[in-house]
Amino acid sequence: MPPRQNWFDGWRLFALLSLTLLGLSIWIAGMRGFEVDGVRMVIRFTARTSLMLFCLAFAAAALARLWPNALTRWLRRNRRYLGVSFAASHAIHLAAIAAFAVMDPAGYAAATSLTSYVFGGIGYALITAMTVTSFDRTATAIGARAWRRLHLVGGYYLLFQFMVSFGKRIPDMPLYALFLIPLVAVFALRIIAMAPRAGDSSMRPSFRGSRSENPESI
Numbered sequence: 001m002p003p004r005q006n007w008f009d010g011w012r013l014f015a016l017l018s019l020t021l022l023g024l025s026i027w028i029a030g031m032r033g034f035e036v037d038g039v040r041m042v043i044r045f046t047a048r049t050s051l052m053l054f055c056l057a058f059a060a061a062a063l064a065r066l067w068p069n070a071l072t073r074w075l076r077r078n079r080r081y082l083g084v085s086f087a088a089s090h091a092i093h094l095a096a097i098a099a100f101a102v103m104d105p106a107g108y109a110a111a112t113s114l115t116s117y118v119f120g121g122i123g124y125a126l127i128t129a130m131t132v133t134s135f136d137r138t139a140t141a142i143g144a145r146a147w148r149r150l151h152l153v154g155g156y157y158l159l160f161q162f163m164v165s166f167g168k169r170i171p172d173m174p175l176y177a178l179f180l181i182p183l184v185a186v187f188a189l190r191i192i193a194m195a196p197r198a199g200d201s202s203m204r205p206s207f208r209g210s211r212s213e214n215p216e217s218i
Contacts (some may be wrong), residue, residue: 046093053086062193127155
């Protein structure tokens, strides 16, 4: 029997999260008159919301496996929609970065480097690929093996990219170390949850949700 759906499931959850993030981003920028400072605040805000949504999506299967309860089952059932909400958050983040580049070219040049272009570009390419294949039809089109590899490599790449992005700010702003806690926790949870258990199949890391509680759909 499929799990019971409620209002905060599926695409309604995605719409609620995405519209809320968009509205808050506009409000934050508007607080500073849509000037450069406001745009930079949106960049920081969406970096943090992206971190939160990514961690929820990437940890959902592990949490449901280790501590099965109503909340973790809800997370696992909606990881697809949390994942695409993460992609929406990072799309707003990219739009704010583009606005920053147009409004303050000198400041943008000082804040970026060739390395950030390369690794950031890879990250966005993976986010795009993982989002596009977070639908049943596209996931089926590329095949189960390619899909698993994409979401495994993409998920861990983004995890470590978040670690680097937040970690490099710690020398100047020590409180940024707090943002590493959920990332380390997600990594540890996934490693622990991958330990084989009787009757369980291997985990499938993804943003793609499941329509059932069958362990094989993890």
